[in-house]
Amino acid sequence: MKKQKGFTLIELVMVIVLIGILAAVAMPKYVNMQKEAKSAAAKGVIGTIRSAVAIQYAKNALAGSPTFPTVAELTATDNTSIFAERKMPDSPVDKGGNLNDVLSTTDDPITDTTCTEATAYVYNPGSGEIRFNNKDTDPITGKQWNQF
Secondary structure (H helix, E strand, C coil): CCCCCCHHHHHHHHHHHHHHHHHHHHHHHHHHHHHHHHHHHHHHHHHHHHHHHHHHHHHHHHHCCCCCHHHHHHHCCCCCCCCCCCCCCCCCCCCCCCCCCCEECCCCCCCCCCCCCCCEEECCCCCCEECCCCCCCCCCCCCEEEHC
């Protein structure tokens, strides 16, 4: 008579328990990685916009008119856009609505009271300062998004 080979029910249950323990340990790390990714994406987006504003200021200064881009130049979606993709990057922390709309302000510096959360960004065309228009907290740094 041939001896049958295979796994016993207890061996299979032990494997399932071990997989469950590994999943329980790995899940919090995965959730934390999502928070870190959102935070890094937000910082990258605001850095991209600030770089484009600085480049446009430099172009204007070389042309003899040292001014920061207007809100219209910042939000243009045609070949006059200051962004390579021909549109301003979407805000990864916007609360809804248009992800790349801009509130113009003359506040210098932009403060917490300036942020109404009605648009994706707050921009001062006089100083070139731009911030997220969101008072929620970055889960990694603990700072409000409008402080970036």
